[in-house]
Amino acid sequence: MAAAVVLAVCSFPPGVNARQESDEARRVREAITVFGEIMAAEDKAIPRAIVGRAEGIAIFPSTIRAGFIVGGMRGRGIISARNEGRWSAPAFLTLTGGSFGLQIGGQAADLILVITNRRGLENLVANQFKLGADAAVAAGPVGRDAQAATDLQLRAEILSYSRSRGLFAGVTVNGSTVRQDRDANERFYGKRLETRQIIFGPAPGAPTPVPLWLDVLGRYAR
Template identity: 30%
Template sequence: MNQVKNAIETGTREVRHLATEVGNEVKKTAENNKVNSPLPADVGSEIQKVATILAGFTDPANAEGGLDNVIPAEVVRHAKGLAVFTVVKAGFVWSGRVGSGLVIARLEDGNWSGPSSINIGGVGFGMQVGADVTDFVIVLNTPDAVKAFSRGENLTLGGNLSVSAGPVGIGGEVSGSVAERAPLWSYSKSKGLFAGISVEGTVIIERKDANKKFYGKEVTATQILSGEVETPPVVANVLYEVIKRAESRKTEDADPSS
């Protein structure tokens, strides 16, 4: 019996050691290639990462390709919520996806909720060899989309919540009324360039422990995204400033060369 117990403990230590080694390697690779780390971190660090990612999608000065490769200001202004995260996809024949990020929602008064931390997972099939790190911005266009992210259950993108590629560029056409738009618009970048990578089949998981540590108490994603958690920590202000600039951007002021 003791031999079995010792074997289990030894195996557990080896798995933890391997996970740490893999995590360190992923982090090192991300730093060397100047991409964002997909590994879960404390919410304060995730806020800094998400603010950087969102600026890269909405600020022409930070976007590869300038005005042609930004999310239109109208898209951000009408968004009911935003999910921003980094994913590493790796495999051979079959592939796995892991990552982390945040979700925020627009409140009835027009302000933004506090951030709720999320993990990303998923599996797929195909002749993929090696690994790739991708940043995603998912625009939540409807109240139902926000509710889906608020339930605290594992959410799989696609299916009942259809995902479409969102319009891009200052001249990007934002067709149809808000009610007619797809529940989710997806944007992705790999190594700074728009990649057009599908997120269907990606699983979103609430990081309850990370949210508890950040807010100093037990909170649910529903409470956070509905505004019941009244005062988000001041560290979140950097993210709100990026969103504010994205919403208020004007075409004539957007070109950094003008």
């Protein structure tokens, strides 16, 4: 399954190659790869009990972690929300500051945020949102432990995960600021759109590779 996801992500539309593709489209493709690969490893994946009830999923591929033990982060990602059983088109976000887990200078990691309730989602798509301050954030469980997933969901509005050098685990994220990336939204959709308009409003036009992103969300987080 993971191989199929990667193959689909690496396939470009006729007349388009990787060099011609926009930064925003690449960001979506990278998020597809990250989520598809993680969820395909069921014994080490985010439990289906979590993603199946998630209100939103945000992925920041190749987030740069600076410093050792305590350091800042810098990343760009996307978020989609579940509306009446359907996943929205992605909106673009940036992530700065804060830290998570044991860090080695300059190391990149994929960061995944699973939003468990509507309040957490509303907070996350505000103009500026600080993880751990504006909503309860906890390291998410991995694997098939549905009971642990349920217990954590009762306490946290956002569950956080990190994948680095092939290792995937729940991580504690503190102090990072998430902001709307309005410029990326405009470049991708061709008009000025707020994050709320994209994930809560009528679906905007879906540039490539949005259908692939919605497909992988539907496959693992239905």
